[in-house]
Amino acid sequence: MNEPESAFDRSVRRTQWVLAGLAVLFVTGIVTWIAHLIRTAWRLGDVLSASIGISLVAIPVFLTLGGVIVYVFVGLLTDRSAR
Amino acid sequence: MSDAIVERDRALFGPLSETGRGFYLTVGVLGLAILWGAIAYAVQWSEGLGVTGLHQPVSWGFYVTNFVFFIGISHAGTLISAILRLSKAEWRRPITRMAEVITVMVLFIGAGQILVDLGRPDRMMNVIQYGRYQSPLLWDATSISAYLTASTFYLYLPLIPDIAILRDHLGKRRWLYAVLALGWRGTERQWKILNRAIAIMAVLVIPIAVSVHTVVSFVFSMTIQPMWHSTIFGPYFVAGAIFSGIAAIIVAMGIIRRIYRLQSYLKPIHFRYLGQLLLVMTLLWFYLTFAEYLTGYYGNEPEEMKVFWSKFTGPFWPFFWAMVVANFVIPMVLLVRLRHHAVGKTVVASAFVVVGMWLERFIIVVPTLSNPRLPFPEGQYWPTWIEWGELAASFGVFILFYVLFVKLFPIISIWEIQEGRDVGLKEVEERLLTYLPDGAADAAMPEREKVLT
Amino acid sequence: MRWHGVGWRAGAGVVALGLIAWAAFEIWAAPPVTQPIQFPHKTHAGDLSLPCTTCHERAEKDAVAGRPPTALCLSCHAGGDATPEIKKVQAFEGGGEIPWKRVWRLPPHVYFPHRTHVVAAKVTCQTCHGPMETLDRPPARPLKTLAMDDCIACHEKRTGRAERPAGPVAVVAARALSTDCNACHR
Amino acid sequence: MALWGMVIDLDRCTGCQACVMACKAENNVPAVGPKEAARGRIISWMHVLREESEERTRFLPRPCLQCDDPPCTKVCPVYATYRNPEGIVAQIHARCIGCRFCMAACPYNAKYFNWLRYQKEGPGQNPDVSVRPKGVVEKCTFCHHRLQKARERARAEGRDLVAGDYVTACAEACPTRAITFGDLLDEGSEVARLARSPRAFRLGEELGTRPKVFYLAEMEGHRRV
Known part of the structure; x- marks a missing residue:
């Protein structure tokens, strides 16, 4: 099972981690964006309640999505168990 | 497991390994449609939205119709697949993937319509930078991005074991498959992670999908315009979305079955079941439409009635009655009896539903805007070649993506079919026994846990 | 042979990138402004310590600061021995205005009244225009590039963010230092 | 603090279009040309609507009604249109992305879109008002650039803004003086007095948009809209 990793395997593995990173970055990006919109609404005095109300639902949804994504990526990529 | 896997489901590998003349022909034709749209957009970019048929009272037309339509189609997928998965409907196995792919492709196209519709696409980033949550457009942006993320991931998860199969057996595009397989070796732990994640996503995706078309409807119903300002719009749009979504899957199934000769996987029974689902949605759609229009008619509010009559007997009657x-x-007519010719009947009915639902979106968007409250000249909207081009290109991009997906990944889930054969059969039997009142059945079967089938 | 090929391609790449960068700069960067006369702000505003409004007199009276009229230059530089540059000014004695070119440009949708900022708010010219008094030749480009955020920052700093009420009909618009978009955009 | 409003006396209006022309000149409202006009793309911030009934024809000049609870500002995704603290519904062209949601939401069709690039900056335009590019929404702003200038002048002179410092171009141009403009909060002002008149009504009162443009007419005026 423990064969030395070839260059092919290494590049594959690296790309997989990059993909995982991008997925996480995407979700955090959206969460940050929503937070930014709350801040904008607060600064302009522009219906803060709507922003907060919507983000109360939206942020947990994105965090859950992010959680599942991390769970799968990390879980599958770090799996060392035998067949 | 060597080549037995490939041997048994050889038909499923067909589109991946062989590329016929038909493929290039299709891509060519789709390319032409996309080129038309690209030229149209270039003209629109440099000249402005004036090249469309839009004008003063009718400031929204084809693009917004397309937006609602495509986002509606996207409910095909994930929602149907998630519901079937959660309800352990065994017949889902060959169709879930197809449905999920539709969702992802079409969401991109739907969201793209809004960008095409902008007067200043160069200021698109203003929505990100200065967006405000009081506007339903931002609700859309948030909801659609959640749906896009969730449905892409939900498409990807059940693909992983299949990609691993391709990596090990196909011998083409190894790097791509190796990367996307995420080191899948089918260990017990990996299966546990995958099944659990699929279960979570299936649950998560349903409320997100419902929210998406609800907020799309809010774009209209949050205004105080006649025949838009309606509380029924949320559920009405969601029902319509599922309706058009199922129709889109059936059409896709019919075409794929024919082209790739998958008759032994996509059987008349699948079409019959989906046809029955479509029939239910037909009735639901009719019920909601009836409720919506009767409420308006009975209330007899003058502004509402102007729009109402413009649909029933006025300039929009051809569209309205064609929609009905x-x-x-x-x-x-077609779906009531599906004993014979189930495939043909459902596919034809679905094709009509897809067109009808596009008309429904059009009939919602344009007549209200055409009948302003103040005594303005009434608006006569007719799209120009630019808008037709964008419509053609939207369908072109959708089908092209679909065709390319079929080229790169198995459109019918290989492992789920195999699981159906190997585990599903026995499991269904066990499950059936637990439904029965006879207690002996429980004792007879050893308790076996399967997270999700 | 192979090495040569690579070198040729790399060279072409560098040239292409350079061309693109140059074109981008040419297209998007404001073209440099050359004034008809090499006016030294340093001599006037720096060494002689003349207030800016000595020449830019409209800044206190009007929304636009304007360019100084030639007569104003000639009121000091009428005769006597002159440098070549001053001679150029004197050439306009017979009439006609010196064709000064505009360096500072606000977008057309912004309303910036100089009078309010100079007279009422007493903002120094350097706040926006930079240290003009140190220049011994006319600037080819504005010394400072201001964005809307700079305007807002100053308005907020002077009002104090805390007292900026966010309510509906607030006192924001009518107040001297408004951050209402309509106060500047038109 | 003011709340700018307008009263239009329909019984005085002769439909002469002087307000429309004054508005066009004042605000650089583009002339779109006959081809575009035929396609229904006339831009006219102040628009004289005709109401024909058996007894007579009545004209109804319609600027942006400057609703106190505007349906258009709620839906703007980028804060390009909003109700400013003095009640003017602002339209910031530089921020607008051209989604036309506000046009779809406005029950009075008071918002206009630059479908094409209708004009460039050039001579003969009012330098106080920017020329709108293609792809953005524009509308009557109660000539708010006049407010900017009037306020700047008052501030430089060290005094408060007084009634009459700021009047819209249409009100100034109306030969029959059918249009009165001023501060609705100033109890003594002409506009506040007329707005309280029993002849006063507002367009689409039942929509709850609370327009700050009032119309005066004999009571049968309530029948319509």
Whole structure:
């Protein structure tokens, strides 16, 4: 099972981690964006309640999505168990 | 496991390994449609939205119709697949993937319509930078991005074991498959992670999908315009979305079955079941439409009635009645009895529903804007070649993506079919026994846990 | 042979990138402004310590600061021995205005009244225009590039963010230091 | 603090279009040309609507009604249109992305879109008002650039803004003086007095948009809209 990793395997593995990173970055990006919109609404005095109300639902949804994504990526990529 | 896997489901590998003349021909034709759209957009970019048929009272037309339509189609997928998965419907196995792919492709196209519709696409980033949550457009942006993320991931998860199969057996594009397989070796732990994640996503995706078309409807119903300002719009749009979504899957199934000769996987029974689902949605759609229009008619509010009559007998009557025929009359006639010719009947009915639902979106968007409250000259909207081009290109991009997906990944889930054969059969038997009142059945079967089938 | 090929391609790449960068700069960067006369702000505003409004007199009276009229230059530089540059000014004695070119440009949708900022708010010219008094030749480009955020920052700093009420009909618009978009955009 | 409003006396209006022309000149409202006009793309911030009934024809000049609870500002995704603290519904062209949601939401069709690039900056335009590019929404702003200038002048002179410092171009141009403009909060002002008149009504009162443009007419005026 423990064969030395070839260059092919290494590049594959690296790309997989990059993909995982991008997925996480995407979700955090959206969460940050929503937070930014709350801040904008607060600064302009522009219906803060709507922003907060919507983000109360939206942020947990994105965090859950992010959680599942991390769970799968990390879980599958770090799996060392035998067949 | 060597080549037995490939041998048994050889038909499923067909589109991946062989590329016929038909493929290039299709891509060519789609390319032309996309080129038309690209030229149209270039003209629109440099000249402005004036090159479309839009004008003063009718400031939204084809693009917004397309937006609602495509986002509606996207409910095909994930929602149907998630519901079937959660309800352990065994017949789902060959169709879930197809449905999920539709969702992802079409969401991109739907969201793209809004960008095409902008007068200043160069200021698109203003929505990100200065967006405000009081506007339903931002609700859309948030909801659609959640749906896009969730449905892409939900498409990807059940693909992983299949990609691993391709990596090990196909011998083409190894790097791509190796990367996307995420080191899948089918260990017990990996299966546990995958099944659990699929279960979570299936649950998560349903409320997100419902929210998406609800907020799309809010774009209209949050205004105080006649025949838009309606509380029924949320559920009405969601029902319509599922309706058009199922129709889109059936059409896709019919085409794929024919082209790739998958008759032994996509059987008449699948079409019959989906046809019955479509029939239910036809009735639901009719019920909601009836409720919506009767409420308006009975209330007899003058502004509402102006729009109402413009749809029933006024300039929009051809669209309105074509919609009724395509969405209700034809499906009713074709779908009531599906004992014989189930495939043909459902595919034809679905094709009509897809067109009918596009008309429904059009009939919602344009007549209200055409009948302003103040005594303005009434608006006569007719799209120009630019808008037709964008419509053609939207369908072109959708089909092209679909065709390319079929080229790169198995459109019918290989492992789920195999699981159906190896585990599903026995499991269904066990499950059936637990439904029965006879207690002996429980004792007879050893308790076996399967997270998700 | 192979090495040569690579070198040729790399060279072409560098040239292409350079061309693109140059074109981008040419297209998007404001073209440099050359004034008809090499006016030294340093001599006037720096060494002689003349207030800016000595020449830019409209800044206190009007929304636009304007360019100084030639007569104003000639009121000091009428005769006597002159440098070549001053001679150029004197050439306009017979009439006609010196064709000064505009360096500072606000977008057309912004309303910036100089009078309010100079007279009422007493903002120094350097706040926006930079240290003009140190220049011994006319600037080819504005010394400072201001964005809307700079305007807002100053308005907020002077009002104090805390007292900026966010309510509906607030006192924001009518107040001297408004951050209402309509106060500047037109 | 003011709340700018307008009263239009329909019984005085002769439909002469002087307000429309004054508005066009004042605000650089583009002339779109006959081809575009035929396609229904006339831009006219102040628009004289005709109401024909058996007894007579009545004209109804319609600027942006400057609703106090505007349906258009709620839906703007980028804060390009909003109700400013003095009640003017602002339209910031530089921020607008051209989604036309506000046009779809406005029950009075008071918002206009630059479908094409209708004009460039050039001579003969009012330098106080920017020329709108293609792809953005524009509308009557109660000539708010006049407010900017009037306020700047008052501030430089060290005094408060007084009634009459700021009047819209249409009100100034109306030969029959059918249009009165001023501060609705100033109890003594002409506009506040007329707005309280029993002849006063507002367009689409039942929509709850609370327009700050009032119309005066004999009571049968309530029948319509």
